[in-house]
Amino acid sequence: MSHDHEHDHTEPPSDLELRVKALETLLLEKGLVRSDTLDAIIETYEHRVGPRNGAHVVALAWSNDEFRRALLADATAVVSELGYVGRQGEHLQVVENTAEQHNLVVCTLCSCYPWTVLGLPPVWYKSAPYRARAVSEPRSVLAEFGTHLPESTQIRVWDSTAELRYLVLPERPRGTDDWSVEQLQKLVTRNAMIGVERARMPEDLLERDP
């Protein structure tokens, strides 16, 4: 899929681009926003806050059972102690996957998502198909991510309708008993923490380390 920049210099700006530019210009002129603040906000969410935070939390939970129990009991407190605090992470709950029960997170009404640990949500999470189908046909949704659960595994879907934000604690992959927190983090994908995929297996890292 092609992204911006590639065609910006040859095509005139779209009506949408002009509409946004006009609004920004007006807000700057009226003193309602500052351009250095806009840049700082973009920098924060494009480069600083992201799923590495969540992967750290998950790897710690896999490594330390006391941490894991505390995290499941009061994720807001435990995650804030790691410094992952702020907007769209004010009230956190961690839900744990097991062989018997798989958790999946959605926001059917808008796009609620734990920004402090996962960053901004991907396009598909905010899209109408995911919001519509995650609650009613989660098995089919998981299959579209290549995730095929045994029929015996119960699927529990969390619809984030309030200001609680949910993070899935994936199952720890086999064969990682002697791995460090730093190594384990590499197995924790964003999609696994939403619940649409499992954590990566050690062999996945060898095959396609991004």
Add this chain to the structure above:
Amino acid sequence: MNGAHDLGGKHCLGPIAPESEFSEPVFHHEWERRVFALTLATGMLGQWNIDESRFARERQHPQRYLANSYYENWLAGLEKLLDEKQMLTSDSSSRWRAASPDCAAQLLAAGSPTSRAAQRAPAFACGQRVRVRKLSMAGHTRAPAYVQGTTGVIAQFHGWHCYPDQRARGLDSAEPLYSVCFTGQSLWGPNSEASEVLIDLWEPYLERAENND
């Protein structure tokens, strides 16, 4: 509000078609960056809360809401709020002061917790059966249509939280908040792919149900 945003269980919307998480950019176009930052920065002026912001995005013609991309809906909501709050009229600018980068960083780090002091004992206890009231009305609500009229079980009590139905009208109000667990069958029939769906619901959405409901 029974609007196009209330998508749970809707059919014919097609495949998810996710981009790979290892290559998807945070923003796909420069204008999306601007809309995101403008929305957060103007929100810092304190003239609306998150429920007013959501309600502004929801109040669009359903065809428009569904045809728009995600940040187009943010833009539509922002334009509506600025217009309704009369923040772009000629002599209003001296009333507000734009946040500096430091101030913005503090506000983002602080977030906006919605928990509030308890005002009385909650009406429901964990394990109790409740039914979601039928709530069809024009205002903002966070009780999805797909769960209204369905019976579930109180799974967790989260204390008192700001109540969106009132807060979307700019009113300060809090109610007890619960996670309510519904069986997939009760929502979607005998062939449900979901074993359970847990939904966060405020006390005014709920009524007591009998154990055999």
